[in-house]
Amino acid sequence: MKLNELVSYLNSELQVNQFRDYCPNGLQVEGSPDIKRIITGVTACQDLIDAAVAQSADAILVHHGYFWKGEPEAIIGIKKQRIQTLLKHDISLLAYHLPLDCHATLGNNVQLADVLDFEVTGPIDPNDSGTPGLVGRLAQPMTAGELFEHIGLRLNRMPQHIGEQDDIIETIAWCTGGAQSYMQYAINQGIDAYLTGEINEPSVHNARESGTHFYAAGHHATERYGAKALGEHLAQQFGLDVLFVDIDNPV
Structure with a gap:
């Protein structure tokens, strides 16, 4: 090609x-x-x-x-x-x-949903579908502690979690990478939990004061899947030799 x-x-x-x-x-x-x-x-x-x-x-x-x-x-x-x-x-x-x-099938956010068994119900910003991030539901309700373990198992990296372990989580919003500020979309919509890659100091207080659970699962760990899916698409579409190389990053 x-x-x-x-x-x-x-x-x-x-x-x-x-x-x-x-x-x-x-x-x-x-x-x-x-x-x-x-x-x-x-x-x-x-x-x-x-x-x-x-x-x-x-x-x-x-x-x-x-x-x-x-x-x-x-x-x-x-x-x-x-x-x-x-x-x-x-x-x-x-x-x-x-x-x-933002891609609807190959993008980081929709691919992360597939890895974590989240059902996508819409964009994270109900007024702008071009904003990165999605909202959805868990395949089945879990306690916050069970969701913590589920994320760690699927991403091979234990997340940071702010919230009470025994609370029940049914709805979730997420945006891969460094999207701490997007938690406000989840708070505004009354969503149970928000997941992104990184955490900052204000996020802890926002989670505690809003009651919205915050999961930080790693910038790299949440964004492994878009480039991989895009490469696999190119291999299938054009017969190219494509190899995904994961250079691990703890952040």
Whole structure:
């Protein structure tokens, strides 16, 4: 497959023009014009790039790429090393941030729901379906402590939990990654629990004072699934050789 065909397909499938994001979505570093093997992963860190080199990949497809709004623009240090490795080995970097969070079937949020057996009932923001995050119901009611164990088992990472262990959880809202502030959507709608990747100091007080349970299951752990699903889709659609590489991150 040609690189320009791959980029065009992904940009269309993920509807990148509908998002105002913190980074460029799509092709961020141009490599070989011919694509046969793709490495997918969460973040384009040096370890993932090295894995792509070892696998003789033509492209890397990730959720977290480069050139974030507000970061230093100079290509020095870690940024220089990463980009130099990509260019030396003619490896393209494709990254999709909010478009991959929001995709209706391949996105991080809907894929996390599948992993955790959540039934999706709607968007997290009832007034804006373009806001990342979803609301839904558990497959069956659990105590908050049982949900804690369920999340840990399915994600292979025990979450942080704020709330009473014996409370019954039936409804839940979630947004993968670092979306602590989106808890307010759950509070406003009277939802039993909210799940995201990270926790901050205000989240603890908001959970305690609202009675809405808060689960922080890891930024990386909640966002493993979108890039993996997107890569599997490309393999099925175009017969490409695609390998998901999980570079573990405790955050």
